[in-house]
Amino acid sequence: MAAPAGRPKVTNMNHGFLRRYLFSTDHKTIGLQYITLSIFAAFVGIALSVLMRFHLVYPESRWRLLETLWPDGAPGGVMTPELYLSLMTMHGTIMVFFLLTTVPQGGFGNYFLPLQIGAADMAFPRLNMLSFWTTFLSFVVLCAAFFVEGGAPLAGWTAYPPLSAVGQIAGPGQGLGQTLWVLSIALFCIASLMGAINFITTTLELRTRGMSLLRMPLTCWGWFTTAIISLFAFGVLLAGGVLLLLDREAGTSFFLPAGLMINDKLLANKGGSPLLFQHLFWFFGHPEVYIAILPGMGAVSTILATFSRKPVFGYRAMIWAMLIIGFLSFVVWGHHMFISGMSPYSSIAFSLLTVTVGVPSAIKTFNWLGTIWGGSLRLTTAMLFALGFVSVFISGGLTGLILGQPALDSYFHDTYFVVGHFHMIMGVATVFAAFAATFYWFPKMRGRMMNETLGRIHFYLTFIGVYAIFIPMHFAGIAGNPRRYADFAQFDFLKDLSFLHKATTHAAFFTAAVQLLFLFNFLWSWWKGPKAGQNPWHATTLEWTLPSPPPEENFGHNPPQVHRGPYDYSLPGAPKDFLMQQEER
Amino acid sequence: MNVAAPGARRRASHTGLYAFLCSVIMFFGAFTSAMVVRRGASNDWKGIPAPDLLWVNTGILALSSVAVEKARRHLREGNRKNFNIAWSTASLLGALFIAGQILVWKDLRAAGVFLNSHPGSAFFYVGTVAHAAHLAGGWIAMAFLNWQALRWTLGPGKRTAVDVASIYWHFLGLLWVYLLWLFRFWGN
Ligand code: HEM
Ligand SMILES: [Cu+2]
Numbered sequence: 001m002a003a004p005a006g007r008p009k010v011t012n013m014n015h016g017f018l019r020r021y022l023f024s025t026d027h028k029t030i031g032l033q034y035i036t037l038s039i040f041a042a043f044v045g046i047a048l049s050v051l052m053r054f055h056l057v058y059p060e061s062r063w064r065l066l067e068t069l070w071p072d073g074a075p076g077g078v079m080t081p082e083l084y085l086s087l088m089t090m091h092g093t094i095m096v097f098f099l100l101t102t103v104p105q106g107g108f109g110n111y112f113l114p115l116q117i118g119a120a121d122m123a124f125p126r127l128n129m130l131s132f133w134t135t136f137l138s139f140v141v142l143c144a145a146f147f148v149e150g151g152a153p154l155a156g157w158t159a160y161p162p163l164s165a166v167g168q169i170a171g172p173g174q175g176l177g178q179t180l181w182v183l184s185i186a187l188f189c190i191a192s193l194m195g196a197i198n199f200i201t202t203t204l205e206l207r208t209r210g211m212s213l214l215r216m217p218l219t220c221w222g223w224f225t226t227a228i229i230s231l232f233a234f235g236v237l238l239a240g241g242v243l244l245l246l247d248r249e250a251g252t253s254f255f256l257p258a259g260l261m262i263n264d265k266l267l268a269n270k271g272g273s274p275l276l277f278q279h280l281f282w283f284f285g286h287p288e289v290y291i292a293i294l295p296g297m298g299a300v301s302t303i304l305a306t307f308s309r310k311p312v313f314g315y316r317a318m319i320w321a322m323l324i325i326g327f328l329s330f331v332v333w334g335h336h337m338f339i340s341g342m343s344p345y346s347s348i349a350f351s352l353l354t355v356t357v358g359v360p361s362a363i364k365t366f367n368w369l370g371t372i373w374g375g376s377l378r379l380t381t382a383m384l385f386a387l388g389f390v391s392v393f394i395s396g397g398l399t400g401l402i403l404g405q406p407a408l409d410s411y412f413h414d415t416y417f418v419v420g421h422f423h424m425i426m427g428v429a430t431v432f433a434a435f436a437a438t439f440y441w442f443p444k445m446r447g448r449m450m451n452e453t454l455g456r457i458h459f460y461l462t463f464i465g466v467y468a469i470f471i472p473m474h475f476a477g478i479a480g481n482p483r484r485y486a487d488f489a490q491f492d493f494l495k496d497l498s499f500l501h502k503a504t505t506h507a508a509f510f511t512a513a514v515q516l517l518f519l520f521n522f523l524w525s526w527w528k529g530p531k532a533g534q535n536p537w538h539a540t541t542l543e544w545t546l547p548s549p550p551p552e553e554n555f556g557h558n559p560p561q562v563h564r565g566p567y568d569y570s571l572p573g574a575p576k577d578f579l580m581q582q583e584e585r
Numbered sequence: 586m587n588v589a590a591p592g593a594r595r596r597a598s599h600t601g602l603y604a605f606l607c608s609v610i611m612f613f614g615a616f617t618s619a620m621v622v623r624r625g626a627s628n629d630w631k632g633i634p635a636p637d638l639l640w641v642n643t644g645i646l647a648l649s650s651v652a653v654e655k656a657r658r659h660l661r662e663g664n665r666k667n668f669n670i671a672w673s674t675a676s677l678l679g680a681l682f683i684a685g686q687i688l689v690w691k692d693l694r695a696a697g698v699f700l701n702s703h704p705g706s707a708f709f710y711v712g713t714v715a716h717a718a719h720l721a722g723g724w725i726a727m728a729f730l731n732w733q734a735l736r737w738t739l740g741p742g743k744r745t746a747v748d749v750a751s752i753y754w755h756f757l758g759l760l761w762v763y764l765l766w767l768f769r770f771w772g773n
Contacts, residue, residue, distance in 0.1 A: 123597045123600075123601060124597075193605075196604070197601050197604040197605050197608070200600070200604045201597050201600045201601040201604060204600050205593060205596050205597040206593070231608050231611070232607065232611050233611075235608045235609070235612035235614075236611055236612070236614075236615040239612050239613075239615035239616050240615065242715075243619060243711070246707070246711065250701055251701035252701045252704075253701075253704065253707075254619065254623060271627035271628075271629040271704060272626070272627075272704075273622060273623060273627075276622045276623060276626065279622070280615055280619060283615070
């Protein structure tokens with residue numbers, strides 16, 4: 001709410017603990033809450049994946065811990081296929097929604113969008129608080145699935161019916177566990193929609209004087225485009241979720257066809273279409289992958305420019321590329337359904353549109369290379385992760401072009417090739433961007449520096465680790481290895497891959513362990529890191545004009561006047577090698 | 586809000602509202618396309634017997650929109666008393682619409698048409714309940730403003746809240762007409 005001019009705003013210092021740390025409406029606190037939630041979710045997700053990889057290569061081994069944790073899921077310490085599938089479902093759901101969707105937008109976006117456009121807060125601070133707590137509730141509801149009768153659901157993060165719709169008789173987790181999953185996703189949709197409304201309004205209405213749209217840092221463009229995509233995508237998933245819930249709980253037949261026999265029982269449903277759910281899901285699902293990566297693209301652009309001491313190459317082209325990607329993301333969903341029996345003509349249309357995404361993606365990639373080309377690179381940890389992002393974006397994007405061919409995809413679909421593709425481009429790329437953003441902005445958020453040596457070690461080991469995990473998965477996929485199977489050892493044609501899988505698993509253990517370095521660095525620097533100044537990286541955007549950490553009211557009653565674009569590095573004839581956005585000269 | 590420009594909050598409220606409307610349109614758009622696909626997927630589609638009450642409800646909702654517009658005119662002219670009368674009428678009609686919808690659902694159930702009877706009934710219940718839920722949200726905002734108005738704490742200065750609530754209300758009216766067409770004509 002507007003404070004009357006000339007009167008100092010009441011600051012957070014006067015609030016009690018609850019208002020200050022829990023139910024705060026300050027975008028910076030909310031951003032940190034999102035970041036904390038995501039880091040926690042990430043470690044839960046990592047732990048689940050380690051258990052899965054372990055089972056894949058040592059399917060017979062007995063492990064007391066497993067039996068303690070899941071007495072029904074691992075009798076005698078051996079993981080059942082049902083437990084494996086439930087870990088897989090929870091891993092995918094937690095990672096996609098509560099890490100990849102949450103940290104780039106809810107976390108960094110919340111913290112830095114108002115700062116970078118010179119605003120005091122988001123447009124609707126209370127709505128902002130509400131979206132965080134709804135996200136939190138959604139996470140709690142999802143995790144509750146582990147603890148209820150039957151355990152967590154088995155249907156994967158895509159939750160295709162019939163499996164996800166028929167209930168308990170299809171498997172232990174398909175009862176209450178799957179219901180909680182649907183509820184959790186519905187809550188997540190609502191939270192994301194609230195967030196999107198806030199981001200869009202803030203960007204359009206709260207920019208400070210002189211901050212025209214074409215002077216916004218590309219980070220802001222990333223959050224803005226992401227918010228628009230979210231606004232149009234999550235409502236569709238919500239609709240799909242509601243219908244799925246009714247099929248499960250109210251005996252409707254939206255997605256369930258006639259004549260379904262499950263475990264020798266004939267279901268009463270008739271006439272529904274499982275493919276209908278796939279369409280609804282992927283109409284959301286493909287935009288969702290860009291919801292995950294676009295904010296990262298924005299952050300990487302900024303970070304590459306800062307540490308190359310050069311303006312972003314083709315600033316306007318970068319914006320157009322993002323907007324075009326955002327638009328195209330709504331018309332390619334069919335590429336997830338090439339083998340669903342769709343008409344070959346639709347396949348061709350979806351295929352052509354899909355490969356078209358390659359054009360703006362390539363524009364971005366070349367512009368990133370153009371940005372660092374000939375720059376005086378400073379290989380800080382943030383910069384290394386940004387470069388790593390470009391690397392995995394290329395390696396993951398190229399396999400997308402392969403999957404985008406219906407002829408090739410009819411072989412690759414549901415193999416490890418797809419798993420390799422999306423982990424590389426969605427998982428690793430987004431996480432690299434998040435690491436880059438963390439190292440870049442930690443000094444601003446905390447007023448202390450993170451440890452660079454530890455950071456670089458963490459980067460190099462992680463970089464090697466992720467390639468060692470995910471590149472071999474492509475080979476497994478080429479060899480025909482199906483995904484979402486709990487045990488490959490039973491298939492003769494996969495026997496030769498056992499070494500490859502062992503290597504992958506060990507790389508996964510290694511990479512997971514390396515992440516503890518990051519956690520340690522983060523926590524240690526939070527309390528003990530050396531003090532950071534106002535602008536340690538000599539960056540140009542508005543957040544660096546404030547003390548670290550910024551005061552509660554951000555710019556207070558002196559919203560800055562912006563005079564220039566966001567990337568004025570190495571200006572000819574300027575006294576120093578950068579000019580900040582509010583500097584006149 | 587630190588942007589000194591006057592009307593910043595007013596503009597922000599409208600932008601936020603229109604963004605919200607986009608997401609509601611996407612929700613009902615997905616609902617519609619699910620309906621089209623589901624109808625084409627099998628030959629078990631049946632329409633629903635449409636109680637006359639639906640038409641009465643439609644009329645009530647239309648009248649409430651008219652009352653809302655009248656109220657806004659009075660507020661612009663600073664005539665608070667007439668505003669209160671018109672706005673209260675609108676709130677009452679809004680409540681009446683929701684009550685009417687509940688009666689429709691009751692009638693249908695009495696006629697043996699349940700959520701899981703057939704796809705036509707399933708989509709009808711989901712669509713009308715979702716609409717009523719959105720409407721109930723708008724009605725709460727309306728009733729809150731009404732409460733303020735009757736205590737004379739709502740002046741022309743709070744025009745933004747009134748305007749935003751009104752736009753949302755008209756939108757839900759249009760959405761209702763669309764849904765009615767969908768169920769009554771397309772779906773029968
Ligand atoms: C030029 C760019 C891209 C192309 C042509 C492309 C193409 C494809 C295709 C055809 C599939 C379906 C494979 C199958 O299931 O058989 C797929 C799966 C997937 N892609 Fe991409 N992709 C691209 C970029 C991206 C990006 C940027 C992301 C994320 C940030 C992403 C995330 C995913 C995910 C998560 C899946 C698998 C979902 C699942 O089945 O669980 N892709 N991609
Ligand atoms: Cu896709």
